[in-house]
Amino acid sequence: MYQEVILDHYKHPHGRGLRDGDAEVHHVNPTCGDEITLRVKYDGTRIEDVSYEGQGCSISQASASVLNDLLVGKDLAEAQRIQETFLELMQSKGKIEPDDAMEEVLEDAVAFSGVSKYPARVKCALLSWMAWKDATAQALDAGADAERKTA
Amino acid sequence: MTQLPGLLDTEAIRKDFPILDRQVHDGRKLVYLDNAATSQKPRQVLDALSEYYERYNANVHRGVHVLAEEATALYEGARDKVAAFINAPSRDEVIFTKNASESLNLVANMLGWADEPYRVDSETEIVITEMEHHSNIVPWQLLAQRTGAKLKWFGLTDDGRLDLSNIDEIITEKTKIVSFVLVSNILGTVNPVEAIVRRAQEVGALVCVDASQAAPHMPLDVQALQADFVAFTGHKMCGPTGIGVLWGRQELLEDLPPFLGGGEMIETVSMHSSTYAPAPHKFEAGTPPIAQAVGLGAAIDYLDSIGMDKILAHEHALTEYAVQRLAEVPDLRIIGPTTAEDRGAAISFTLGDIHPHDVGQVLDEEGIAVRVGHHCARPVCLRYGIPATTRASFYLYSTPAEIDALVEGLEHVRNFFG
Numbered sequence: 001m002y003q004e005v006i007l008d009h010y011k012h013p014h015g016r017g018l019r020d021g022d023a024e025v026h027h028v029n030p031t032c033g034d035e036i037t038l039r040v041k042y043d044g045t046r047i048e049d050v051s052y053e054g055q056g057c058s059i060s061q062a063s064a065s066v067l068n069d070l071l072v073g074k075d076l077a078e079a080q081r082i083q084e085t086f087l088e089l090m091q092s093k094g095k096i097e098p099d100d101a102m103e104e105v106l107e108d109a110v111a112f113s114g115v116s117k118y119p120a121r122v123k124c125a126l127l128s129w130m131a132w133k134d135a136t137a138q139a140l141d142a143g144a145d146a147e148r149k150t151a
Numbered sequence: 152m153t154q155l156p157g158l159l160d161t162e163a164i165r166k167d168f169p170i171l172d173r174q175v176h177d178g179r180k181l182v183y184l185d186n187a188a189t190s191q192k193p194r195q196v197l198d199a200l201s202e203y204y205e206r207y208n209a210n211v212h213r214g215v216h217v218l219a220e221e222a223t224a225l226y227e228g229a230r231d232k233v234a235a236f237i238n239a240p241s242r243d244e245v246i247f248t249k250n251a252s253e254s255l256n257l258v259a260n261m262l263g264w265a266d267e268p269y270r271v272d273s274e275t276e277i278v279i280t281e282m283e284h285h286s287n288i289v290p291w292q293l294l295a296q297r298t299g300a301k302l303k304w305f306g307l308t309d310d311g312r313l314d315l316s317n318i319d320e321i322i323t324e325k326t327k328i329v330s331f332v333l334v335s336n337i338l339g340t341v342n343p344v345e346a347i348v349r350r351a352q353e354v355g356a357l358v359c360v361d362a363s364q365a366a367p368h369m370p371l372d373v374q375a376l377q378a379d380f381v382a383f384t385g386h387k388m389c390g391p392t393g394i395g396v397l398w399g400r401q402e403l404l405e406d407l408p409p410f411l412g413g414g415e416m417i418e419t420v421s422m423h424s425s426t427y428a429p430a431p432h433k434f435e436a437g438t439p440p441i442a443q444a445v446g447l448g449a450a451i452d453y454l455d456s457i458g459m460d461k462i463l464a465h466e467h468a469l470t471e472y473a474v475q476r477l478a479e480v481p482d483l484r485i486i487g488p489t490t491a492e493d494r495g496a497a498i499s500f501t502l503g504d505i506h507p508h509d510v511g512q513v514l515d516e517e518g519i520a521v522r523v524g525h526h527c528a529r530p531v532c533l534r535y536g537i538p539a540t541t542r543a544s545f546y547l548y549s550t551p552a553e554i555d556a557l558v559e560g561l562e563h564v565r566n567f568f569g
Contacts, residue, residue, distance in 0.1 A: 001512065002567070010568075032508050032524055033538035055538060057506035058568065124508065 001118065002058070005111035010058040015068030019051040023139035027131040029123050034060040038131040040139050045076040050132060057124050059115055064128035066109045071132065079136075082106065083129055090116050090125050153551035155472055157464040159457065164548050167193040167453075171548060179518030182553045187336050187364060187497040187544035188522050189386045192450075196389055199449035203442045211441055212415060212432075226441050229448030230431070236451045237381065238372040239398055246397040246404075246431040247439050251363040252286035254382035254397035255330070257434060258359050259290040260410040262328060263298055269357070269407060271327045273299030278322055278329040278356070280305040280313055281534055284336050285527040287361045291330060300327070307534050311338040311487035315346060322350045330359040333376075334368070334495040337528040337542065338487030339470075341365075341495055348377045357403070363387060364495055366396075367546070368466055370459040373398050385443065390450035394443035397434070404430035411436040454547075462547045466496040469545045473498055473554045480561050486531075486540050497544035499526070502561060505568045507541040513564045514541075519557055 018024075021039025028035045034056030041049040050071055052064050071079045085105045089096055094117030096102075098110040115125045165171050168191045173181045183191060203225065209218035211226045234242040248254045262271045271277065277291050277300050295302040303321050306314045313331075322329060329351045334341050344360065351358045359380040365371055367388035373381050380403075385394035399407075409416055409427055413436030418426040427433045454462065471491040477483055482503035488494045502510055511523035522542045525532045532539060543557055 007568070032506075033532070034506075034508075035538070055506075057508035059508070118512075121508070121512070 001114040001121075003111040003114065005108050006058065006062045009062035009065040009108070013061060013065040013068075015049075015051060015072065016053065016065065017051060018053050019049055021049065021051060021135075021139075023135045023142060025131050025135045025138065027127055027134070029056070029060070029127055031120070032057065032124065034124055034127055036060070036064060036128050036131050038064070038128060038135055040132065040135040042076075042136075042139055042143070047071050047074050047076065047079055052128065052131075054128070056127070057121075059112070059121055060124040060127045063109075063112065063125045066107075066112075067128050067132060070107060070109060076136070076140075082109075083133060086112075086129060087126065089113055090122050092116050093119075153472065153555070155468040155551060157468040158551075159461060159465040159547055161548055161550050164457070167195065168548055169194060169197075175518050176516055182517075182519040182556045184543040184545065184549070184553060184557060185520045185522045186367075186546035186549070187387070187526075187542065189392070190367060190389050190546050191548070192389055192391065192446075193453050195453045196391065196446050196449045200391060200442055200446045203445045208442070210438055222441060225445045225448075226439065229444040232448040232451045233396055236371070236455070237366070237396075237398055238374055240374060241401055243429070243431055244398055244401050244404060246399065246434045247444050248395040248397055249393055249440060250386075250395040251361060251382045251384040252290075252395075254380075254384075254395050255287050255359070255361060256290045257397055257410050258328075258330070258380050258382070258399075259294045261407040262357075263294050264408045264410070265406075266408075268355075269327070269403075271298050271300045274325065275327040276301045276303055276323065276325040278303050278305070278326050278331075280331045280342075281307050281530050282311075282313065282335045282338055282340065282342075282528065283330075283332055283530075284361065284363070285529070287330055287332060288530070291328075301325075305331075307338075307531070310489070311335075311340050313340070313342055315343070318346070318350050322347075322354055322356060324354050326351070326354055326356040328357045328359060330361065332361040332364070334362075334364040334497075335487070335528070335531075336364050336497060337499050337526040337531050337540065339495045339497045339499070340488055341493040343493075344376055344378070352377075364497065367454075368495055369463040379403055385447040385450065388447075388450055389453055390447035391443045393440045394447045396447075399430075401430070404434070409433050409436070413437045415439070457547060465547060466545055466549075467491055469549055469551065469554065470494060470496045470498070472551055473543070473545070473557075476554055476558045477561075480558060481565065483561065486535055486537065496546070496549075497542055499540035499542045501537055501540055502564065505564060507539040509568060510541045510561070510564050513567055514557070514560045517556070517560045517563065519560045521557075 036054035038052040209222040211223040357379040360378040362383040366383035381398045386392040416436040486499040507523035
């Protein structure tokens with residue numbers, strides 16, 4: 001479960017710290033107290049930044065770091081595809097062995113495939129990804145509202 | 152092997168618990184240190200359960216056939232065993248529930264529906280403590296919300312004890328009920344019952360004691376406690392899940408109204424109204440957990456055969472050894488009393504910045520089962536500014552070698568995440 005890649009991200013997180021954003025969300029995992037505050041910044045449909053601050057287990061914190069690596073700079077549609085692929089892997093109960101195609105999409109995030117065998121820990125791995133999805137929905141809603149107002 | 156004064160013959164005792172022979176994760180010996188969550192069950196209890204179903208299974212208090220009579224005798228026999236185990240003045244004061252949570256909810260609901268002088272309403276106050284399990288917080292929050300009563304609580308000191316310095320302001324003439332835990336499931340603290348009971352009696356408040364972490368580990372005498380209600384559960388004391396106990400003083404059980412209605416709890420029923428059976432049946436609506444009660448009776452026989460005072464001494468010796476050994480682990484902070492004095496055998500701790508889930512997972516890979524999280528006592532975590540803890544908890548079959556394994560496992564955790 002604790003792949004070297006995960007421990008690396010846990011000990012040396014990428015993109016950690018809160019920076020300017022279009023929307024901010026705070027998500028918690030009530031069973032273990034993992035917490036994350038996450039902000040997204042969009043330039044049109046391109047993800048300019050995902051910044052975050054949190055506390056929790058190595059799985060939840062490393063997952064946020066991997067998310068930052070994977071999603072920053074991507075177009076929204078591609079980011080959504082990555083998020084859905086990660087969700088599919090995490091909900092697989094250990095039954096999906098990531099193939100080359102999946103590895104190409106998920107890069108470092110395939111290291112979490114072992115976590116999917118532990119039901120209690122899947123939520124830890126998904127915490128930041130659910131926060132990102134929520135923040136993105138809020139940012140896009142706010143953007144749409146602003147457009148309507150200026151129209 | 153470490154020899155401590157007061158230890159039980161664990162080599163013999165462990166032979167009674169088949170599960171303790173299990174190996175996990177490719178041949179690692181199971182080190183079960185999650186006894187505060189639930190205890191393991193001896194062969195004697197497992198046999199009683201299967202014998203009940205194989206030979207006696209029937210519904211109780213209903214039929215006239217042989218099995219019904221035998222099942223009733225076994226079920227009521229279990230009540231006698233519980234009554235003797237807690238030194239209850241009468242067997243009719245022992246109510247079977249499904250767990251301690253239900254027992255505590257039952258008390259809250261009796262008082263919520265009661266007439267004077269027991270009635271809890273917007274003019275009255277309920278007192279609990281900050282170290283309660285959620286099962287002794289939420290029922291009282293619900294009662295307070297539904298009746299308008301004010302919920303108050305004792306805070307905690309930095310070393311994990313109840314802060315009783317303002318007891319006269321917390322428990323007042325308005326207090327109707329004081330409900331508190333005898334031994335904390337997260338801090339391990341053994342609370343000073345006498346001081347609280349004395350003040351409650353001064354103002355005429357009822358006292359309810361959550362003995363879930365006491366009944367399995369020490370002699371429990373409800374008369375000596377001088378409480379009005381005592382709640383505990385079977386599965387933490389070698390019994391099966393699905394059986395709990397509420398003991399209540401007879402005169403209260405006579406006066407207070409039932410909570411759940413149904414079969415078994417009635418005297419007569421017409422379409423307009425019903426009258427109720429005397430306690431304890433008044434509070435046992437529906438088919439009760441019969442096999443589970445029989446299993447609890449067998450668990451009590453088992454514990455009695457070893458002796459609760461000897462179990463207490465065994466766990467005290469283990470706890471003393473454990474707090475000493477854990478103090479050797481760098482960055483380890485015990486949450487709760489740091490000595491074995493007035494302390495039960497559940498020890499919570501943090502390990503530097505390593506999240507308890509990570510601690511628990513790596514220990515599990517070594518075969519060591521501990522509990523991680525907030526232990527259904529989240530206010531305690533908030534009080535000490537921590538998200539969660541790791542908890543090791545011992546029982547009559549735990550050994551010093553298992554504590555050594557835990558300490559080694561924690562070293563491994565530190566290296567892994569260091």
